[in-house]
Amino acid sequence: MKFTHYLEKISGVSVYPVISLLMFVSFFVIVTLWVLRTDKREIEYMENLPLDNDK
Amino acid sequence: MELQKFYYDNKIPKFFAVACIFWGAVGMLVGVLIAFQLAFPVLNFGIEYTTFGRLRPIHTNAVIFAFVGNGIFTAVYYSIPRLLKTPMWSNALSKIHFWGWQLIIVAAALSLAMGFTTGKEYAELEWPIDIAITLIWVVFGVNMFGTILTRRERHLYVAIWFFIASWVTVAMLHIVNSFEFPVSFMKSYSWYAGVQDALVQWWYGHNAVAFFLTTPYLGLMYYFLPKAAGRPVYSYKLSIVHFWSLIFLYIWAGPHHLLYTALPDWAQSLGTAFSIMLLLPSWGGMLNGLFTLRGAWDKVREDPVLKFFVVAVTAYGMSTFEGPLLSLKNVNAISHYSDWTVAHVHIGALGWNGFLTFGMMYWLIPKLFDTKLYSKKLAATHFWIGTLGIILYAIPMYWAAFRTYFMLSAFTPEGQLQYQFIDAVQTAIPFYVLRAIGGTIYLGGVFVMVYNLVKTAKQGTFLAREYAEAAPLNKQYVAPAKAHWHSYFERKPMLLLVLSLIVVGIGGLVEMVPTFLIKSNVPTLSSVKPYTPLELQGRDIYIAEGCYNCHSQMIRPFRYEVARYGDYSKAGEFVYDHPFQWGSKRTGPDLARIGGKYPNSWHFNHMLEPGSMAPGSIMPSYPWLFEKELDINSTNSKIHAMRNMGVPYPEGYEAIAKVDLKKQAEEIAANLKSEKIDIKSDKQIIALIAYLQRVGKDIKMEKKLTNQQH
Numbered sequence: 001m002k003f004t005h006y007l008e009k010i011s012g013v014s015v016y017p018v019i020s021l022l023m024f025v026s027f028f029v030i031v032t033l034w035v036l037r038t039d040k041r042e043i044e045y046m047e048n049l050p051l052d053n054d055k
Numbered sequence: 056m057e058l059q060k061f062y063y064d065n066k067i068p069k070f071f072a073v074a075c076i077f078w079g080a081v082g083m084l085v086g087v088l089i090a091f092q093l094a095f096p097v098l099n100f101g102i103e104y105t106t107f108g109r110l111r112p113i114h115t116n117a118v119i120f121a122f123v124g125n126g127i128f129t130a131v132y133y134s135i136p137r138l139l140k141t142p143m144w145s146n147a148l149s150k151i152h153f154w155g156w157q158l159i160i161v162a163a164a165l166s167l168a169m170g171f172t173t174g175k176e177y178a179e180l181e182w183p184i185d186i187a188i189t190l191i192w193v194v195f196g197v198n199m200f201g202t203i204l205t206r207r208e209r210h211l212y213v214a215i216w217f218f219i220a221s222w223v224t225v226a227m228l229h230i231v232n233s234f235e236f237p238v239s240f241m242k243s244y245s246w247y248a249g250v251q252d253a254l255v256q257w258w259y260g261h262n263a264v265a266f267f268l269t270t271p272y273l274g275l276m277y278y279f280l281p282k283a284a285g286r287p288v289y290s291y292k293l294s295i296v297h298f299w300s301l302i303f304l305y306i307w308a309g310p311h312h313l314l315y316t317a318l319p320d321w322a323q324s325l326g327t328a329f330s331i332m333l334l335l336p337s338w339g340g341m342l343n344g345l346f347t348l349r350g351a352w353d354k355v356r357e358d359p360v361l362k363f364f365v366v367a368v369t370a371y372g373m374s375t376f377e378g379p380l381l382s383l384k385n386v387n388a389i390s391h392y393s394d395w396t397v398a399h400v401h402i403g404a405l406g407w408n409g410f411l412t413f414g415m416m417y418w419l420i421p422k423l424f425d426t427k428l429y430s431k432k433l434a435a436t437h438f439w440i441g442t443l444g445i446i447l448y449a450i451p452m453y454w455a456a457f458r459t460y461f462m463l464s465a466f467t468p469e470g471q472l473q474y475q476f477i478d479a480v481q482t483a484i485p486f487y488v489l490r491a492i493g494g495t496i497y498l499g500g501v502f503v504m505v506y507n508l509v510k511t512a513k514q515g516t517f518l519a520r521e522y523a524e525a526a527p528l529n530k531q532y533v534a535p536a537k538a539h540w541h542s543y544f545e546r547k548p549m550l551l552l553v554l555s556l557i558v559v560g561i562g563g564l565v566e567m568v569p570t571f572l573i574k575s576n577v578p579t580l581s582s583v584k585p586y587t588p589l590e591l592q593g594r595d596i597y598i599a600e601g602c603y604n605c606h607s608q609m610i611r612p613f614r615y616e617v618a619r620y621g622d623y624s625k626a627g628e629f630v631y632d633h634p635f636q637w638g639s640k641r642t643g644p645d646l647a648r649i650g651g652k653y654p655n656s657w658h659f660n661h662m663l664e665p666g667s668m669a670p671g672s673i674m675p676s677y678p679w680l681f682e683k684e685l686d687i688n689s690t691n692s693k694i695h696a697m698r699n700m701g702v703p704y705p706e707g708y709e710a711i712a713k714v715d716l717k718k719q720a721e722e723i724a725a726n727l728k729s730e731k732i733d734i735k736s737d738k739q740i741i742a743l744i745a746y747l748q749r750v751g752k753d754i755k756m757e758k759k760l761t762n763q764q765h
Contacts, residue, residue: 017325020565024303024332027558031299035292047287049138049212050278 059207059527061142062520065423067149068133069517072416072423074157075125076505079412082117083498085110090491092675093642094484096665099675104168106675108601112179113167118404119177119267121160126412127271128156128195131218133419134278135202138212140525144201148194155191159184171241174598174634175256177263178232182243185233192229196222203548207525211548213294217274219548220302220555224266227559232259236633236696239689242595244696249629250318253637254567258309262559265305268403269371272411273301276344276368279415283360289346293339300336302555304329306562311382314391315611316624316637323384330382337375344368359434363414366442370406374399389460392607392641394483398452405445405497413437413504420508426515433507437500444497448490455486464615472618476644477671484673580627582756585702586749588690588716589723593746595693596739598636600677607638608647608750621648621751628754631702643674650752655723656730658744680740685720687713687737719745 092098092107099106132149136142143149163180166172172179180188199222203211211219232255235243245252281288288294310318310326345368348355355361377399381390390396421428428434462482465473586594597603610616612623624647629635653661660667663681665674691709698704704712717736723744724736734740 016565017321017328020307020325020562021328023561024300024329027303028296028300031296035295038292043291044287046210046212047281047291049208049210050134050214050281051285051287052137052140 057526058524060522060524062522063136064142064146064149064520065133065518067143067146067153068129068419069423070153071125071129071132072419074153075122075129075412076416076501076508078117078121078125078160079409080498080501080505082114082122083494083501085114085117087491087494087498089114090487090494093673094487094491096673096675101676101678103170103600103677103679106600106677108604108675109168109170111604112172112176112601113164115177116163116167116179117160119263120163122412123268123272123404123408124156126408126415127218127221127267127275128152129419130271130275130278130415131199134214134274135199135218137523138208138215138278139202139206140208140523141202141206144198144205148198148201152191152195152198155187155194159187159191162187166241170599170601172599172601173235173243173245174601174603174636175232175245175252175259176603176639177260178229178256181241182233182235182237183241185229185235188229189226189233192222192226196226200548200552207527209528211551212278213288213291213298214274214278215548216298216551216555217270217277219552220298220559221266221271221274223552223556224262224270224302224306224559227556227563228259228262228266231563232256236700238692238696242689244693244700245634246700247635248631248633248700248702249635250626251567252633252635253313253316253629254310254318254322256635257312258306258563258567261309261312262306264400264403265308266302266559268408269305270302272408273297273340275411275415276340276364279411279418280344280347280364280368283358283364283414283418284348284351284354286347286351289343289349293343297336297340297343299558301333301340303558303562304333304336306559307565308333308378308382311387312639313637314382314384314387315613316609318626327382327384331379334376334379337378338372341368341372341375344371357431359428359431359438360414360418362435362438363410363417363441366438367407367410367414370402370410370445374403374407377402388611388613390456391611392639392645393456393460394452394486395456396640398449398456401448401452402445405441405448409497410441413441413501416504416508420511421515423518424512424515425518426511429507429510429514433503437503437507440500440503441497444493444495444500447493447496449493451486451489451493455483455490458486459483463619464613466615466618472615476619477669480642480673481671580625580754583628583630583753585631585697585704587719587745588694588712589719589742589745590749591693591697591746592685592687592690592716593742593744594636596680596743597746598634600680602646603636603638605638605640605642605674607641607645609637610645610647616645620645622754624751625754628751631697633697633700633702643672646747646750648751650748650750651755654730655726655744655748656732658747659727659732659734659740662740662743677740680743681734681738683739684737685739685742687716690716 088098089107089110103109132143162184166181166184167179171181173181199218203215234246236246237243247255277288277294307329308326310322311330314323314327345365348361348365355365380386381395381399417428417434459479459482462474462479463476467473610620610623617623657668661669662677664676665672690712694704694709694712698708720736720741723741724734727734
């Protein structure tokens with residue numbers, strides 16, 4: 001009896017890591033694409049938020 | 056629109072800052088003591104409250120939840136009102152949060168010293184404290200979200216997303232990992248057992264690092280670094296990518312703490328793959344921090360705050376490079392259970408968390424007291440002392456890790472193990488001394504800072520409130536047609552919260568569900584039986600004394616481990632282990648196959664005076680186990696709890712368990728008597744011996760059974 005690989009008995013357990021990878025890659029691509037299409041002024045406004053009080 | 060007048064409260068940030076520094080010093084002091092204990096066991100003082108096994112959880116919990124915890128809250132209570140142009144939502148909740156958290160810290164320190172522990176690393180606190188943490192965490196969350204919802208600034212700056220994601224993920228991790236079955240006041244058993252418990256614990260443990268030590272401190276970095284440098288962060292776009300990919304990836308990486316263990320292979324590979332990918336967002340964040348200072352390096356030379364920040368961010372880069380490296384299986388084979396891990400976490404704790412905190416304090420305290428820092432020179436001295444401390448801490452640990460690895464894996468030409476475990480221990484001692492000195496130096500730097508900050512406070516006057524004014528938010532806001540997509544989330548903090556939870560929730564679910572769904576399918580070895588009542592009691596002593604801090608119970612499938620400790624560990628062996636006790640560090644040898652290896656008398660003498668049985672041992676002695684009587688009245692409720700969690704004790708066994716317990720205790724006492732050792736059967740040591748003699752033995756019966764069948 002083997003115990004290290006008992007999960008192999010469940011059909012298709014190997015699909016889990018693949019799903020997770022696909023999910024991440026698509027998520028990442030979406031985030032990156034949107035970020036690249038950002039309006040510059042908006043970014044400028046946001047990145048200066050912490051410095052506002054110092055004016 | 057008319058400007059509204061309001062005040063920022065500085066009292067609560069000041070309270071948290073003081074608590075942060077105070078608990079930091081306490082936690083590091085305990086760290087220095089336990090570091091010296093490893094070289095000089097006499098420093099355990101032979102008292103139960105000061106042994107390594109009890110102090111080490113105090114050190115880790117104090118540094119993580121008291122030092123860094125209060126550091127996070129300092130940053131949150133200072134930055135959020137200013138970023139959102141509104142005071143904190145409720146001053147009462149702020150106070151409850153502050154005092155509640157400090158009370159939890161005191162309760163934690165006392166209860167750990169007294170031996171109340173769940174036996175799960177970084178989650179050792181018992182169930183009443185777990186509930187208190189949950190309540191205070193909710194108070195914190197309500198206060199934070201109340202503030203966010205009543206803000207006068209539409210956009211949430213990136214630091215706030217990090218705070219939100221940290222809050223929601225820590226809540227999830229804490230609740231899931233703390234599922235435990237209370238046996239009595241201050242005693243509970245983890246609801247999960249064996250492999251499942253290990254998976255949940257390291258999903259928690261890894262993400263405690265991620266969402267307590269890292270993401271809130273990234274929030275801190277994104278706020279205080281631009282503040283101190285007087286310029287915006289290098290790339291705000293990068294910070295968006297940094298945020299989302301970091302929280303997405305971190306949650307998956309937990310299984311890299313369990314490489315080569317009895318955890319299923321696919322889950323181990325998943326942990327490795329995501330850990331390697333984690334390098335990218337981590338370094339994105341690091342570079343974003345460092346590049347913020349581009350063209351302003353002359354300032355770094357002048358300003359101690361920036362000096363601390365630069366080293367902190369560099370240390371972040373180093374440990375997030377090392378992390379993925381350590382999650383490679385071949386590297387992990389060397390690093391796991393060794394001092395390498397200790398070095399790794401201290402680069403993070405001393406460098407990243409410590410230095411970022413110090414930098415924040417040198418910037419913040421003068422601001423709160425409306426003055427300049429008392430002495431820049433002293434701060435620069437602290438910087439150099441601290442840096443030297445980190446180096447002197449880390450290098451000996453790396454050295455010791457490789458040295459002991461080469462020794463423990465060495466075979467003679469005849470195929471025998473070349474060294475005893477004790478040889479490796481002995482060779483590590485000089486490095487332990489150096490490490491302890493490094494830690495002491497680092498702590499010395501903290502005292503220099505305390506002096507400097509006290510002087511700063513004294514020369515200024517505390518600004519309890521700061522006046523500000525801002526226009527209220529326009530309720531009928533319509534975003535411009537070409538607004539950035541992400542600004543949509545930034546305007547909707549609740550959506551951001553839910554989305555963060557989903558992002559981290561998916562990771563947790565995919566990782567754990569398969570292992571849990573087949574819970575009934577975990578092949579129970581027919582020979583693996585529940586612990587006897589006496590062994591169960593003994594196991595609780597093993598947990599209470601924190602044996603898992605130095606001893607693993609998990610033999611990896613390597614020749615040098617199997618030859619040294621015995622047959623490698625199988626998942627089915629741990630099905631009744633609530634909680635699992637695989638451990639994460641081998642300061643002492645693995646105990647997974649200790650059962651039956653030595654006679655009872657050996658354990659008796661060894662626990663009383665380790666050096667008598669293992670010359671050169673650095674293990675503390677446990678004289679109180681020979682004085683204190685076992686609380687056998689708890690047996691009933693312990694068996695009951697175990698059966699409720701699925702351990703197959705027969706129905707109604709609670710009632711007669713005590714009889715069995717006494718019988719087995721008498722047998723052990725009689726056996727000791729035959730070796731001329733007089734001890735009453737009701738002492739705690741008897742139960743501990745019973746447990747140690749049982750560990751890892753059942754599977755040997757399995758082999759006998761199969762051999763007979765063939």
